[in-house]
Each structure stands twice: as structure tokens, then as C-alpha cells.
Amino acid sequence: TQLLEQSPQFLSIQEGENLTVYCNSSSVFSSLQWYRQEPGEGPVLLVTVVTGGEVKKLKRLTFQFGDARKDSSLHITAAQPGDTGLYLCAANLDSSNTGKLIFGQGTTLQVKP
Amino acid sequence: DTAVSQTPKYLVTQMGNDKSIKCEQNLGHDTMYWYKQDSKKFLKIMFSYNNKELIINETVPNRFSPKSPDKAHLNLHINSLELGDSAVYFCASSQHGQLLSGNTIYFGEGSWLTVV
Secondary structure (H helix, E strand, O other): OOOOEEEOOEEEEEOOOOEEEEEEOOOOOOEEEEEEEOOOOOOEEEEEEOOOOOEEEEOOEEEEEOOOOOEEEEEEOOOOHHHOEEEEEEEEOOOOOOOOEEEOOOEEEEEEO | OOOEEEEOOEEEEOOOOOEEEEEEEOOOOOEEEEEEEOOOOOEEEEEEEEOOEEEEEOOOOOOEEEEEEEOOEEEEEEOOOOHHHOEEEEEEEEOOOOOOOOOOOEEOOOEEEEEO
8 A cells, every 4th residue: 555645657748847746644744745756866855844734846746745744746848858867856755854755656857848 | 977876676586485675875965765566666765774773664664674884874675575565665865854044855766676
């Protein structure tokens, strides 16, 4: 059973389109992170959200943490080919907030020029 | 300078062999990790060490033995390799084990292990 469900798993869009990736769980998270992983590289942290209802922006990326801290979304505005990659959500389900991250299965995004 | 570096990047070996993957971080972090990413890109924690002390062991087979000679190094030794061990292994580090307050996990570039 996947603790963190990401959707969609694959997304292929044209440059300039908008998209949203979802990360859902039945569990409450103490924090949630989004990573981007490019081919041949390790995941790179994009953002950490901690407070229910929190919204963070990183240029054209908007991250939202659900009010109940069970879900999150990543919205990309006017996607560019450089946004192509694997997007991973990860949550800390451990109340002691250790580095034991649980990852979603990832969303592979392809942005075509 | 690469913050978290691991070697080798690619490793092809036969079933039954023993192999090691080395990891070093030059960030002065206290906590290091090993994660495994399977063919479906699913990333799962294996081990975590804080100041050379094991703090997370996620029911990994005991053929996998991490070793931390000092807090800047966390090596992974695998005995009697099996086909199912084929995956990408990521080393990572963070300032400490607490993930709130902007404490970031930095991942290495991965080691591609193929067991034939």
C-alpha cells in the first residue's frame, strides 16, 4: 500500500501550458517536501511545507499544503522544457521529525517545445 | 566541489558477488542516509546515521551493511548480490536528523547497480 499517492504518474504537455500534480494520503504529515529529479541526478529539494493551508511560490511553481496536512499540490504555470523531470513528494510521518522520508511514486513530466 | 559524492556511479556485477558503494559529504552535516530507487522510480530509505550512530534501519536484508568510519562518510557494503538488488542507490546528508526549520536533505548523484 502506497502511503503517498501521486497523480498523475505521467504527464506530457506543450510548452506554455499549466499543470497540477497532486500528492495525497490518509495520514497526517508533520511536514511535506517536493523534489525534482533530473535523469542521472539525485533529487533536489524544491520546497518544504509545514503549516496546514500554507502556500509557497517558487517562480512559476506554486505549492499548497492541505488544511488537514494530508495532501499537497504543485502547480506549474506556463511550463517550459526546463521543467521536464521527475517530481517527487515526500512526507515525514514520524512525529519526531527524523530524516525518515516517505516518498510518493513520482510524476514524470515532459514539456515539449 | 560536489557536496555529496558517491562512487562508483555505475556498477555491473554478477549474482553472488560482494560489492561496496562509497559516499562522502563535505557539508559538515551530522546525518547521512542511504536510499534505494527501484526501476519504477520509487525511492525508499534504507539506513540513516547520525554522528556515526545508526538511527534508522528499514528492515533491509542483513546482506546490506552500512559502515560509517566518521560522520563525513557512509559506505554501503552488499554481500551475496541478488538480481533484485539492481537499483539506483542514493547517498544523502542533512545538517541533522530533524527535517523542519529548513533542514534540507542533499542527495548524491546515485550509483546504478546492475546485477546479472
